[in-house]
Amino acid sequence: MNLADLYLQMARMRRFEEALGELWGNGLISGEMHLGIGEEAIAAGVVAHLGDGDAMALDYRPTPALVGRGLDLRSLLLEMLGSEDGLCRGHGGHMHLLSRSDLAFSTGIVGSSAPMAAGLALSAERLRPGSIAVAFFGDGAANQGMVLETLNLAVVWNLPVVFICKDNGWAVTTRSSRLTGGTLVGRARAFGMPAVAANGKDVRSVWKASGAAIERARRGGGPTFLLLNCSRPRGHFEDDPLVRVVRHPRELLEMLPGLVAKARQQEGGPWARMRSMGAMTRTLLRMAIDQMVIRWDPLPRAARRLPADIANGLAERARAEVTSAVQAALAEVGT
């Protein structure tokens, strides 16, 4: 493991995501924007094991993995700026970043990266022996029927696929723990595949766990499920209303009288009233805690294990690379 390389990748991803957030905030990127800030250790640790012929099926936070896989930053930026020189000639946008030459496919439909990866793995087995496919999806996606069906299919077909579940604890605006029966590791094991939980905020831990799983898949040993925890400090998407309310309590105060008035009319009586107000309060508190927790960030954790001057140098290199790509892309679209 080369921690300096992994840290450089994470720094490139982080700077790239921050640049996307800024471009979106300035109205230069349209539609929704789901950033992968908080997922860098997972993307870097997994992608470090991929090579030619390996495939990635990604969700709607695809950019960290694509940056780590070495896609041209300018081409990614131009795509999101809507240029015909972008990766998908301006037709895809950030949720639909598709690269045939990299065998990378991202999708906006929750959970659908799992069956996609299974099919990519099948093609690898037939056409590119020794190659594998990786599926990235969140803990919220793990309740989709197609994900569970794919876990089974991957086992019975012994596919060279690794399922990377990025567990940030949320399904859009709902805590996953309130929506998920049993445990995700237990579910995957029940289908007959090894399932491992590792620390998704520690790139070394991700690197080790995913390395073993990918090696196993390459050797024909079949699928593995990895549960990697992480944080989602910016919410589900940019300008997430829950984050907004938590950061600007005035917005909450403006909403509150309306909600209290509705709750006072509540047909279900005091017990139901307590349950609905309690559920809302819990969600907001949890989001507030997520906002305040300082140990969410995988970057300093990796940087601390490197000599300070080296870490700073790598961070600076990443910043310079992303800045120059952003400037080049903006110049090209004439902004």
Add this chain to the structure above:
Amino acid sequence: MTRLDLTGAIDRALEVAMGRDERIVIIGEDVPMMRAALFARFGPDRVRGTPISEAAFLGAGVGASLGGLRPVVEIMFVDFLPVALHAVINEAAMVDTLSGGRWTAPMVVRAACGGGYGDGGQHQQARWGMLSSIPGLTVVVPSNPRDAAGLTLSALEHDGPVVLLEHKLLSSFWLDMVAGWKRPGVEIDVPVDGMWGELDEEITAVPLGEAAVRRSGPDLLVVSLAVGVHRALQAAEILEAEGIGTTVLDLRTVSPLDGDRLSEAAIGKRGVLVVDEDYGPFGLSAEIAAVLAERRVAIPYARVTASGVIPYAPRLERLHMPEVGRIVEGARRVLGADGGRPEPAHRADM
């Protein structure tokens, strides 16, 4: 009178109906947050958040309706409905026939639809045409808050499954959620008259299957729905200046299609133009031509539709949407000497 956006109007109608009818429950992803007011008033037993499991909770919604409840199942975006379409196609829409008319699935499937804010191909589809091709399904797509509230009441009283689509460009709620529409530099062509409306204290039900004439003129009939109605009304102003008088028919319900009002409005006109944000071939625009032909209304026909997968870049997206310029051109085409010539290909680069 309360001023509400289209989403607020649907929520208001739901609140009224839920207050009267205990059987109505809301099921869907993130509804405790998205329908916070209803969640506060009716509690977690009647406003039920779900996992991201469309096939499970839509299928369960069908079962709940068969068991006597009146579920409103929210599929966040109509683009996600394909994940769960079996329950709609093979169950909800068929049970009436399969049971010999002895059992029905009275439920509402509510979803946001439509594009024009740069969210790309998997989040901006219209899909009302595909859904309307399913026998047994009613599909409503309101163009303004008043109709939205009225159609919601009717949908909740209907004895079978109804898909209720709310166009995101008519919803301040959705544009806040997914478009960041108040960011500097973001230009979304919002039809203000379609987004905001005054609602009376007492909501008037709008019957399912009834189209409405929004403007009358002697020369051209434009048939449209949702955002297209507002684009058509704008185009009609431009055409008026050229001496072309336009009637704009707002379908409101796609299926069952209001063939009577459609043919009545077409008779005597010099041409009919369908303005449909859904895909062109094999959909609503073709159905309208078929209905007119079956009723022996001989009239030049043209259509302005989204012609393929919706591209992401705003510049390309605008070319794809039935915008005012394309409607005006379409009108000139259908009324011109070569009336009926298909719209020239307008995809930018493929």
